[in-house]
Amino acid sequence: MDREWFRMTAHELADAFRNGDTTAEAVAEEHLARIEKIDPQVQAYVDVWQESALDAARDADARIRAGTATPLTGVPMSLKDLLCSTEGTTTCCSHILDGYRSPYDATVVERLREAGAVVLGKVNMDEFAMGSSTENSARQTTRNPWNLKCVPGGSSGGSAASVAADEAVYSLGSDTGGSIRQPASCCGCVGMKPTYGRVSRYGLVAFASSLDQIGPFTKDVRDCALVLNAICGHDKRDTTSANLAVPDFTQALTGDVSGLRIGLPKEYYTDALGGDVRDRVETAIDILKDRGATPVEVSLPHTEYAVAVYYIICTAEASANLARFDGVRYGQRAANVKDVRELYHQTKSAGFGLEVQRRIMLGTYVLSSGYYDAYYLKAQKARSLIAQDFTKAFEHCDVIVTPTTPTPAFRIGEKIDDPLQMYLSDLFTISTNLAALPAISVPCGLTTEQLPAGLQVIGRPFDETAVLRTAYAYEQHRGFDWGRPPLG
Amino acid sequence: MAQITLDDVDYVAGLAQLTLDEATKERLVGELGSILAYMDKLNALDTTGVEPMMHALDMTNVYREDEVIESLDREAALMNAPKTDGAYFLVPRILEGD
Incomplete structure (x- = not known):
């Protein structure tokens, strides 16, 4: 066989x-x-x-x-x-x-x-x-x-x-x-x-x-x-x-998590987090607890600002990074242009898709004269506060455990016309990028709609080891055989 | 603050070197407006005395010895060029006149 x-x-x-x-x-x-x-x-x-x-x-x-x-x-x-x-x-x-x-x-x-x-x-x-x-x-x-x-x-x-x-x-x-x-x-x-x-x-x-x-x-x-x-x-x-x-x-x-302190940020486990995802994550936390880990409530008080900070900083950086795609050295170049200015404009407008253009516009706006301080500089300051939240939380715990996403996968087409709703689906993951921390998502069960849910484990800077230790111990003891997608 | 007008969209598109059609501009007025209105929640945050986080890691300048090292050869550097004469990238005329 x-x-x-x-x-x-x-x-x-x-x-x-x-x-x-x-x-x-x-x-x-x-x-x-x-x-x-x-x-x-x-x-x-x-x-x-x-x-x-x-x-x-x-x-x-x-x-x-x-x-x-x-x-x-x-x-x-x-x-x-x-x-x-x-x-x-x-x-x-x-x-x-x-x-x-x-x-x-x-x-x-x-x-x-x-x-x-x-x-x-x-x-x-x-x-x-x-x-x-x-x-x-x-x-x-x-x-x-x-x-x-x-x-x-x-x-x-x-x-x-x-x-x-x-x-x-x-x-x-x-x-x-x-x-x-x-x-x-x-x-x-x-x-x-x-x-x-x-x-x-x-x-x-x-x-x-x-x-x-x-x-x-x-x-x-x-x-x-x-x-x-x-x-x-x-x-x-x-x-x-x-x-x-x-x-x-x-x-x-x-496979051993005895003595490990797992931080549960109260700003993530709010009433807004409901349903199956919360249930699967809480079951996962119980499993880690059964293996000797200690749950600790921690606070990341600036969580509510993370999405705003993230989309200011990432679009600002993107608008600078993507300026290089101007049709001069590589990539597609617009045809029939009369001068270099038109070359840049036509190449970018034809080559970049809608979301990329939207983000270049946003990033250019938040970096532009008169708005730089109000958006970009403000976001960088708020980023400091978000990073400090984690530093303080890690005084009380070794890893932080959260859902990876508040909901399972959504339907194709469901959010594509509403960029802000799409941005908000990153709520639980973006803070770790802002704070430059390591984090993993490990499957923690299927929802009633038969869609996977993920458990996120976040560690201190360069402490991938604690993240992997936690995720592995959970995976070894989660007590269900991870299934397979219903494909041929 | 986040009251975006058609003029703002025009101005920013110019900075970003994008040429947008009227429908796209109209759409962006609404989309950028609502996204920026959401970002305005940062106004509620007191950041007095907070240092901006400019780098992800606390690193100082990274230097290397001033040695000649291998770089892309000309052929490789030009292999994706939309227009080249074999030695340079070619672009449409930049300066007026002959």
Whole structure:
């Protein structure tokens, strides 16, 4: 009886490779067949690298035979379409980068290649990572594998959907205000944003440079630790990358949380948080308590300002970062223009989608003369207060545990015409980006509508270990077998 | 404060180098207005004496040795250029006259 290798985690595959139960080539072929069969429904992939994936798999098999394999050697994965790769295209799912081929690999891509990863291709996202549903992609609408009428979350919706639908063992995405954790929660996979500075952003197309961080989507917490081991660490090509030693994150996977203090911010557990999500999260907290953790009520008093602060800072940074797409050095260029000014205007207006233009406008406005102090400077001050809230809270606890999102995945089309409602769906994830903290989302059950809910664990700066320790202990003891989306 | 007019949208679009059609401008008047009205809740927050958080991490200047290191070669740098003569990026005329 053949096993379905595409259902396996990276650590299960590593064991299977080592034992000679299967080969990287066979597993890559299985994944490519799975993509061909399932992706017309899910629409996670924007570019599949059939040939180079099989080449990489054969190289991995040689390494496995030679005994020089890493835990990720031969394991198939997907990349969000804003991570630069010399293979294929890198378009940020924007028309302005149609056909763009990066002349270099992002540091994370380089590190994964060195580890022997098999990259299956690029996956869908909200254009330039701006969105919470992946509906802002210029390419296609990705579906939630648990319910094809629902969004996969965003902006890394293709990453989350590809892992949840077993079209990749793991994926790399980016998280500026929740763009890893929110889709992971919506699609029922593990997603982690490491501390700002932990992973090099070299080769990550910038959205909001003081908030962006690359991180993994995986099928379980052990795989999350393994991917972090491969991608974290100082990189002199990213001056904001932290020059700190990186621990072996698998050491955090003890299953033991005795003595751990878990902070529960009262501003998150308000009456507004109701229904199944609250219930699943409270059950998860009880499980951690049963294993010896101590819940502590903490306060993050500036929470109510986080969404406003976030959308001022991220749009301001985006308006500066996206100014480079002017049709001069790369990307699409408007035809039939009479001068350079018209070249810039026509190129940007034709190349950027609605949400991107909206955010460029907002960011330009909050940075403009006369409004800078009232919006941008004010937001930076409020950001200090939000970060200080966490510092104070962590005097009383080791990790903070919250829902990842207040509600499960919403329907396609439900929020697309109301940008403010869409922004508010990031309520529980954005503060950790503002405060530059590490945070994970781990599945904590299905709601009555059979949609996944996510438990978020937030740690102190550079204390990914405590985050993984908590998430792993919960995952080991949550007492239900995590199901599979109802796909073929 | 967050009373956005058509003139504001025109002005900001000019700064952002965007050319918007009338329907989009009308829509943005409403959308930006309601988003900025939401952001105005920050007015209620007292930030007297609070230092702005300008960087995510508490880092000082990052220097490296002043050494020549490898960079993209010309061919790679120009490979995505919409228009090039093989040595430079070409753009439409910038200055008036011959």
